[in-house]
Amino acid sequence: MTRAGPEYRWLLPSAVVAPELPGDRSDRGRPRRTVRDWAVDTCAFLCAVLIGMLTADAMSQAADYPEALKAADQLVGVLACCTVWVRRRWPVQLASVLVVVTVFAPVTSGALLVALFSLAVHRPLKPAVAVVGAVAVVSSVLQPVVRPDPHASLLANAVTGTVLVLLVMGWGMLVRARRQLVVALRERAVRAEEEAALRAENAQRLAREAIAREMHDVLAHRLTLLSVHAGALEFRPDAPPAEVARAAGVIRDSAHEALQDLRQIIGVLRSPDEGAEDRPQPxxxxxxxxxxxxxxxxxxxxxxxxxxxxxxxxxxxxxxxxxxxxxxxxxxxxxxxxxxxxxxxxxxxxxxxxxxxxxxxxxxxxxxxxxxxxxxxxxxxxxxxxxxxxxxxxxxxxxxxxxxxxxxxx
CATH class of the missing domain: 3.30.565.10 (Histidine kinase-like ATPase, C-terminal domain)
Incomplete structure (x- = not known):
C-alpha cells in the first residue's frame, strides 16, 4: 500500500484545520532542496534581478541622481536579490526587512515581490503575515514619496505598487490553497486505501470465523459419535458381537455423514455455483x-x-x-x-x-x-x-x- 511521505503527514482534527505544508515547518529537520526547488529559486532570483535592473535603469535617468546613491542602490539591490535564496527558511523575517528597505531603495522591489509571494505560499494567513502584507501596501504608497519615479506621477506609482503587492500576495495564497487541496486529497486517498484494507481484512476475518463455526457445528456431532463408539470398542473388547456390529455400523454411518458434510462445506468454499446440488440446510x-x-x-x-x-x-x-x-x-x-x-x-x-x-x-x-x-x-x-x-x-x-x-x- 502506498503511503504519504513525511511532507504529507499532518493531522486533520476538523474541517477547519488546514494541513501543514513542507515550508510550514521550522528549520530543524528541514528537507534537502530538490531539483525543482533549485529551479524555482533560480527563476525567482532572476525575476528579482530583472525587476531590480529595470528599476535601477529608470532611476538612473533622473537628473538629480548622484553617483554615490547609484552605487549604494546597486549594492543594496544585489544583496536583496541574494536574500531570495533564503526565502524558504525565513520568509517572515526576510519580507519584514525588505518592506522597510524598499521604501528607501526601489531597486529591491523585485526581491520584495518574490519575498511576499514566498511568504503567502509558505506561511498560513496569521496576524504576523497580515501585518507584513499591510505594511507592504503602506510601503508601496510611501516609496514614490521618498524616491519619486521621474517617468510617472506619484499617484500612478502608488496605485501600481499597491496593485502589485496585492496581486503577488493573492497569487501566493492561491498557490498555498491549491497545495493544501492536493495534500488533503492525497491524505484522503491514503486513508481511503487503509480503510478499504481494514474493511477487507475484517470481512475475511468474519468469513473465516463463520466457516470455522459452521465446520465445528457440522463435524463435531459426527466425529463425537466416532470417538465415543470407537472408545467403547477399545474399552470393551469382549462385548457381544451384536453390540460390536451395532457400534461399527454407527461408526460407518457417522463417517459417511461427516464426509458428506465436509464435501458440502468445501463445495461452498470453492464456488457458489456448486451449492445447487448440496443437501438442504437443517x-x-x-x-x-x-x-x-x-x-x-x-x-x-x-x-x-x-x-x-x-x-x-x-x-x-x-x-x-x-x-x-x-x-x-x-x-x-x-x-x-x-x-x-x-x-x-x-x-x-x-x-x-x-x-x-x-x-x-x-x-x-x-x-x-x-x-x-x-x-x-x-x-x-x-x-x-x-x-x-x-x-x-x-x-x-x-x-x-x-x-x-x-x-x-x-
Whole structure:
C-alpha cells in the first residue's frame, strides 16, 4: 500500500484545520532542496534581478541622481536579490526587512515581490503575515514619496505598487490553497486505501470465523459419535458381537455423514455455483431426525416441543436452534454418556423461540474425550449474531444445561 511521505503527514482534527505544508515547518529537520526547488529559486532570483535592473535603469535617468546613491542602490539591490535564496527558511523575517528597505531603495522591489509571494505560499494567513502584507501596501504608497519615479506621477506609482503587492500576495495564497487541496486529497486517498484494507481484512476475518463455526457445528456431532463408539470398542473388547456390529455400523454411518458434510462445506468454499446440488440446510423441522439419530447411537433423548408447526419458524431461526441442540447433544454424549438428555423447544411468533437442553450428572466414570471447548463459545456467538442470547452452566444436581433464546418475528 502506498503511503504519504513525511511532507504529507499532518493531522486533520476538523474541517477547519488546514494541513501543514513542507515550508510550514521550522528549520530543524528541514528537507534537502530538490531539483525543482533549485529551479524555482533560480527563476525567482532572476525575476528579482530583472525587476531590480529595470528599476535601477529608470532611476538612473533622473537628473538629480548622484553617483554615490547609484552605487549604494546597486549594492543594496544585489544583496536583496541574494536574500531570495533564503526565502524558504525565513520568509517572515526576510519580507519584514525588505518592506522597510524598499521604501528607501526601489531597486529591491523585485526581491520584495518574490519575498511576499514566498511568504503567502509558505506561511498560513496569521496576524504576523497580515501585518507584513499591510505594511507592504503602506510601503508601496510611501516609496514614490521618498524616491519619486521621474517617468510617472506619484499617484500612478502608488496605485501600481499597491496593485502589485496585492496581486503577488493573492497569487501566493492561491498557490498555498491549491497545495493544501492536493495534500488533503492525497491524505484522503491514503486513508481511503487503509480503510478499504481494514474493511477487507475484517470481512475475511468474519468469513473465516463463520466457516470455522459452521465446520465445528457440522463435524463435531459426527466425529463425537466416532470417538465415543470407537472408545467403547477399545474399552470393551469382549462385548457381544451384536453390540460390536451395532457400534461399527454407527461408526460407518457417522463417517459417511461427516464426509458428506465436509464435501458440502468445501463445495461452498470453492464456488457458489456448486451449492445447487448440496443437501438442504437443517431447520427446526429436522430436529426430530437429529433426536432419532442420537437415539440410534445409544443416547437417551427426550424431545418436548411446544411449537405447533415447525415449518412456520423462520429458516435462519430454525437452523440456529438446530445447531444449538446438536452441539448440546454432542457435549452431553461426550461428558455424560448414558445420562438421559431432555430437549425442550417452546415459543411463538412475537415471543421468540426458546431451546433448552438439560442432562443430569453422569453415572460412573466418564471416559475422557478430547475437546477444544470452542463449541459453546461458537454457540454464544451464533445466538448473539442472530439477535438472541445463550447461557450455559452446571445444575445444582451436578448436571449441565444449555438455554438459548432466539428472536421470532410476528
Amino acid at each position: 431447520t427446526l423441522a429436522t430436529l426430530d431426525a437429529l433426536v432419532a439419530e442420537s437415539r440410534e447411537a445409544g443416547m437417551k433423548v427426550t424431545l418436548d416441543s411446544a411449537v405447533g408447526d415447525p415449518g412456520t419458524v423462520p429458516v435462519a431461526t430454525g437452523r440456529n436452534a438446530y445447531r444449538i441442540a446438536q452441539e448440546a447433544l454432542t457435549n452431553a454424549r461426550k461428558h455424560a454418556p448414558g445420562a438421559e438428555v431432555t430437549v425442550t423447544v417452546t415459543g411463538s411468533p412475537g415471543e421468540g423461540l426458546a431451546v433448552e437442553v438439560r442432562n443430569p450428572a453422569p453415572v460412573g466414570e466418564v471416559p475422557r474425550v478430547p475437546g477444544s471447548g470452542q463449541g459453546l463459545i461458537g454457540l454464544t456467538e451464533r445466538a448473539t449474531l442472530a439477535g438472541g442470547r445463550l447461557a450455559h452452566g452446571p445444575t445444582p444436581g451436578g448436571g449441565f444445561e444449555v438455554r438459548a433464546w432466539l428472536p421470532w418475528p410476528s
